Amino acid sequence: MITERPMPLPDDATTEFWQACQKHELRMQRCASCKEFRWPPRPMCGACQSFDSEWIQVSGRGTIYSYVIAHAPMLPAFAPRAPFPIILVALDEDPAMRMIGNLIGDMREGLQIGAKVTVAFEEVGEVTLPQWKIVGA
Numbered sequence: 001m002i003t004e005r006p007m008p009l010p011d012d013a014t015t016e017f018w019q020a021c022q023k024h025e026l027r028m029q030r031c032a033s034c035k036e037f038r039w040p041p042r043p044m045c046g047a048c049q050s051f052d053s054e055w056i057q058v059s060g061r062g063t064i065y066s067y068v069i070a071h072a073p074m075l076p077a078f079a080p081r082a083p084f085p086i087i088l089v090a091l092d093e094d095p096a097m098r099m100i101g102n103l104i105g106d107m108r109e110g111l112q113i114g115a116k117v118t119v120a121f122e123e124v125g126e127v128t129l130p131q132w133k134i135v136g137a
Contacts, residue, residue: 005077007127013041016055021128024121026060028097029053039097060119061135062089065098067111087132089117102131110134 010018013029020027029038031045032052044051066088074082085103090096103111104120116135121128 003076005124006075007124008129013043017041018127020055020057021121021130024128025057026119026130027055027057028091028093030056037094037097039099058091058093060130062091062099062117062132063095064088064111064113064115064117065090065095066113067103085111087117089132099130101129103133104131105133110136 008014008018017027017029029041030036030053031038031048031050032054033050034045034048036045036047037056038045038053041053045053064087067085069083069085070078071083072079078084087101087103089099089101091099103117104122111134117132118135120131120133122131
């Protein structure tokens with residue numbers, strides 16, 4: 001039984017993302033050839049098949065595209081937090097680029113599709129996780 005909160009394991013494609021999160025920066029991989037963002041990070045661009053990439057700091061602002069409220073049953077490590085919202089965020093720099101994350105704060109204040117959110121970083125042990133909060137809540 002998993003009793004601890006699972007943490008991401010950085011790999012060759014994601015190490016730069018996680019290093020930026022530790023600095024409380026949201027960086028996204030972008031194709032150095034055609035300038036299309038790649039999320040999740042990967043070796044090759046899906047648009048032009050280039051292997052060239054760069055990491056660009058983005059604003060950390062976006063819009064709730066969709067969400068779900070997580071209720072039990074779930075992994076035991078998440079049970080004390082339930083119920084909690086998990087949101088899909090369309091980033092301002094490219095609305096087709098969407099990140100999944102937890103919404104922090106009071107979920108009853110402003111949780112709706114189309115709400116504006118901003119990134120908030122959560123320190124969990126040696127990992128810094130990008131989470132989201134509603135702008136103005």
